[in-house]
Amino acid sequence: MDISQSFAAAIGLILGGDPAFLAIVGLSLTVTLSAVAIAALIGLPLGALLALARFPGRGAVIVLVNALMGLPPVVAGLLVFLLLSRSGPLGPLGLLFTPTAMVAAQTLLVLPIVIAITRQLTEDLHGEYREHLASIGLTGISAIPTLLWDGRFALATAILAGFGRASAEVGAVLIVGGNIAGYTRTMTTAIALETSKGDLPLALGLGIVLILLTLAINAVTYGASRVGARFAG
């Protein structure tokens, strides 16, 4: 099969609604969206708290969180693998090589992004709002809902960045998921495997879906920042 034939076959896969193909796309989206949702649920309040709290070692925590934004996916995968492996502390749960393990690993990847960006945004916004909020009685953590709401468009961008990182990574899901066909095979792990096996149509088809996904994320990000700019003045 030459390249153009592979392309035609890939398009056929995408448009044909092949169940195995759709299952891979579906699992990828489920895992990544779950990870992003969990990371947002934990990361938004934690980032805001880190912005407002003053405690010894705060600077070190901020540096650490910022550094973790660049955590290599394979290392995140390795950490979760060690936790979940049979001899690890969470081994008895039997979660290794399940979609749940993949969600955990991707959450670990996305969480620092959400915390770090939320911390920065909330801190800047708080600098601007602090006196007014204190004047109307919103001091300390009671200022957090206002800050998160007013930062919502920028925060959406942070969450989308996390989504982009998680949906593109292969190392973490490969290590803790095991790339089991029909169970833990995602778009990225399938591409890695099928390319090496020579099944170019499947790899290309999934690659095209990934690129479209990335485009969609960026379109939404752009839209969010445009709407946000309207309110930011």
Place this chain on the structure above:
Amino acid sequence: MRDTLSVLPLTVTDLVFAAGGRPLVDGIGFTLPKGGLTVLIGPNGSGKSLTLRLCHGLLTPTSGVVSWAAADGVVGGVKRHAMVFQKPVMLRRSARANMLHALAAFGLSRSERATRCAEALERFGLAGLAERPARLMSGGEQQRLAIARAWALRPQVLFLDEPTSQLDPGATRQIEEMLMALRGEGMTLVMATHDMGQARRLADRVLFLNRGRLGEDAAAAPFFAGPASPEARAFIAGDLVW
């Protein structure tokens, strides 16, 4: 429903605020009775903004006392003094949402919030701008919204930190008229300004600050006719004292 309990008089005694070992507000004392517009005047850096923030409770004094007739200026769980800043703090929301946010922070019921919001927007000529993102409004409109937002909280005392320093003469006049109307309704106003003309137009009483100290505390008419201290005389004459 008139105010049965007043937070006034406000008594400020030996107020000191120091940073880096340097006293920036240095032993200020005065009593603020109910009513009238008191102007804090003085050159840049004389401590006007710090004094307002200390009175409003945004800063903790290094020493000295800010004492309200009701503890912290709170009556029945409601803070009865509000503040408007030099650069209006506008949330990234519509004008109406800015107003509703402050009312919600005061713990008011949904219906009470809606009533007060509509009332304040109407009174300050903002009804037509209610849905505009506040930060896209002009400087004058933003400051009007800031005053309306504070007014909706029904303060007995309103602190204003150079509310017109960034506005053009037209917007300034609008704000000044609003302040005179508020004073006419019995609200007690304390305003910092370094604008001599504005002080002359509005003040009932003048507190002249210089280098963190209270240089003079006088009724407006005698102060402008001839201040007692040489520093205040120099300031009035336009020779800023630093």
